Amino acid sequence: MNPFQKSLMRLFAAPRINMLEDYEKVRRLQRGLAAPRSLAKFRALDVTSFPADGKPPVPLRVFTPREQRRDDVLVFFHGGGWVTGDIESYTPACQTMADLTGAVVVSVDYRLAPEHPFPAGLEDCYRIARLFLEDPGAVGIDDPARVVLVGDSAGGNLAAAVSLLLRESSRPIPQRQIMLYPVTHFDHDPATSPFESVRRHGEDYRLTNTEIQDYFELYVPDPEHRRHRMVAPLMAEDLRSQPRTLIITAELDLLVDEGEAYGRALADAGNDVRIERIEGALHGFITLPRFARPLRTAYGIIDEFLDGEQGALAGGAA
Template identity: 35%
Template sequence: MPLSPDAQRVVDASAARMAKPMHQTPVGELRALLAAGAIPATTPIHHREDVVVPSPAGGVPVRIYRPSGDVGLPVVQWMHSGGFAVGGLDQNEEYLRKLSIAAGVVLVSVDYRLAPENPYPAALDDCRSVWEWIKSWPGDLGTADVDRVALAGESAGGTLVFTLSQQLRDRGLPLPTAQVCLYGTGTMRITNPEHETVLLSPDDCHWFWDMYVPDRAARDSPYVDPGAAADLSGLPRAFVATAEIDPTRDGTEEYAYRLRAAGVPVELRRYEGMMHGFATMTAALAPAGDLFERIVDFLTRVLSPAVWMTE
């Protein structure tokens, strides 16, 4: 199936804004393009605050969204997209406000260090530092319930969801209640070279991976390539969304199937006619709105006190 007409219009508009493919664009220029295209925040939210989480590397900036003054709200740690090399706290501002409100969660968005200035394991280390901070029940989270916490992320952020979950399990640290991955690569390889757009091509993937993990020997680690893990048992339940037009689609779906085979409850949904990068485009793409509602439903179900208390 080709791109849907609406998705094609989005891709065409993106192509018109870019003078060259991503992998031929200097990283600084690509970061500026992404920042200029950020959707302005218009949704009011009860409270929004930027703090710096202590870490061995000198601190990780995070942005905290609180939808109400209610006591005991669950928490979601969000990791943004951008190939581990672009993106930041302003990237998903409007989307995360709406997600926090709709799901009734305190949402912590992570501004992890970016490649190539900070290659692997910098991003993963930062995300783990934020996770450990959340679980310590810091005063910045107020009355949030840090026993009910999910990891969520898009694209590179979705890969960080997978790798961080594995690392937490392997180190015997507290695990998230659930993991939500929006087309984060389940394996660091091109499985669908026929499915590319200006928003992600095989050449773009290799360019991002080379910046994130310049040491190719390190790519054998499951903390880089989730699919490299021999054992996926004991990981948190998962919601995994994929886009049909995505050069890494089948590898991510294969990872979801392996999770299921290892006894992990997995909800997997592929969006036909959609491209990598569509999830946060809720104003332009109806399937992105559908995915948003499914994420809200999943988080509401798995983070509810009734479900948590029975497990």
């Protein structure tokens, strides 16, 4: 990008807020921004999972595409640093996902930190994944192979952790998973991070070093626990037997290097992986209006992946 383009993109950088103190304000702002777009008549149904093992039920919102082109069911874990985001603020993005993929999307309203720190949100996502994979008939699915785990940012982290936890628990795992600019590592301090993108993009654009470190403080208060493989999947020593995976990263995102590193680690463990990087894209582009170029490019790649087409391991800019 030339200097003018970079300056223009910085206009869309996240405001410098104190997430440790202002997360509730951010939640309200996100819902408010989504509300005008939610006035459209979305084809959505709210349902609630049954409580299990003493855990509370998990709200779900099911989105039906205008034209259903495939039988896949995309079980979606939203982003927001495990602290913000919910099925309300992600309703426009999920309806777009349903329409552009032609598949049913199930948005999971997992519990958020700091009210419910790790592993509460992961437990909710794990329970819902098990429901869809182990008892698909109960949710109207005739074949668990149709279930695809999808997540963006912290939701991508949760998708990775759920797949690892399913395998470690000897449970059925999904055949496919899609991670959009996922969090896979615990260190986002420019002085110590092993990833150059943390230093290159951590102050200028949509997500900042300070913001993501605040998220980690709220989600996993004990710094030592942030190295756990269910918090930082890139720290897992055994990544074998994972689903066929698509990882899509954003060029101007501080998470771009760690997301692609996780894809390479999965491939090194013998998994089928496709990695794609969207040029000029910022973190969070999946929530953009559906005419936005990064979003349209990403959904073209997602369509190919869902259709079974393979891609280069190293990814390449799209």
